[in-house]
Amino acid sequence: MEHGTIERDIHIEASPEVVFEVVSRPEHIREWWPDDAQLEPVAGAPGELVWRDAETGETTTVAMTVVEVDPPRRFSFRWCFADPNRSGPSLLVTFDLVPADGGTRVRMTEAGFREMGWEVAVLEEHYADHVTGWDHYIPALGAYVDRLVSAS
Amino acid sequence: MSTAVDDDLWSAIGDPTRRTMIDLLLAGGSGTATALSERLPVTRQAVSKHLAVLDRVGLVHAAPAGRERHYQVDEAQLARAVAQLSEVGATWDARLRRIKQLAEEIERNRTDNQEEGE
Numbered sequence: 304m305e306h307g308t309i310e311r312d313i314h315i316e317a318s319p320e321v322v323f324e325v326v327s328r329p330e331h332i333r334e335w336w337p338d339d340a341q342l343e344p345v346a347g348a349p350g351e352l353v354w355r356d357a358e359t360g361e362t363t364t365v366a367m368t369v370v371e372v373d374p375p376r377r378f379s380f381r382w383c384f385a386d387p388n389r390s391g392p393s394l395l396v397t398f399d400l401v402p403a404d405g406g407t408r409v410r411m412t413e414a415g416f417r418e419m420g421w422e423v424a425v426l427e428e429h430y431a432d433h434v435t436g437w438d439h440y441i442p443a444l445g446a447y448v449d450r451l452v453s454a455s
Numbered sequence: 456m457s458t459a460v461d462d463d464l465w466s467a468i469g470d471p472t473r474r475t476m477i478d479l480l481l482a483g484g485s486g487t488a489t490a491l492s493e494r495l496p497v498t499r500q501a502v503s504k505h506l507a508v509l510d511r512v513g514l515v516h517a518a519p520a521g522r523e524r525h526y527q528v529d530e531a532q533l534a535r536a537v538a539q540l541s542e543v544g545a546t547w548d549a550r551l552r553r554i555k556q557l558a559e560e561i562e563r564n565r566t567d568n569q570e571e572g573e
Contacts, residue, residue, distance in 0.1 A: 321558050
């Protein structure tokens, strides 16, 4: 189990071709994620994810870069770049699609937390070493690790 | 916003030296810039700068004690950082459920259309 990674598996009653379109095409991505998405599913292509505040109408744009396009097997991209010019540490999201039981098994991984933020591994180490004072976040940490374990 | 990540907080704890400093402060209860610099391969000045970054995002608090300031980890704020990590997982669950819905809807429509065409 990689502590710096989020992993999820889900079975979808649709062909890998359909699922691939849903995870990689902007007209579908804006249905399951941001309010708007501009990207070309081409390796290396820069894209943008846009969120709109319903009350103020203000928008927040987040840069992303398409990494791998291998229909209908794999789609991956980077986002949350540390530097605005799409460089530095970032998060890598990968969708792996495998035909299963007449549908598709989707594995989503989001990696890069180890470089970007606090490591759960470090927290666990702390927990073992200094149990006192850690009561605050153990519930949150426990739920997180449970989900990681059940997903793997 | 939907990334559920507080950028400043994450970049503050994204630095390995600052993480080690939090480790040391947690282990010792509190510490000064001088005490921390003795246990780290960086100068006291560098430690002070790192402490300022941590202070700015509320991960540590300083209390004056004699000539130096004693720094302590704000456990509630650290807990918040950890909670954000688990929140990221929860938001992916929601996105994947939506992906499933959308794909299955498209699949059903395509199958229906094929049957009508036969």
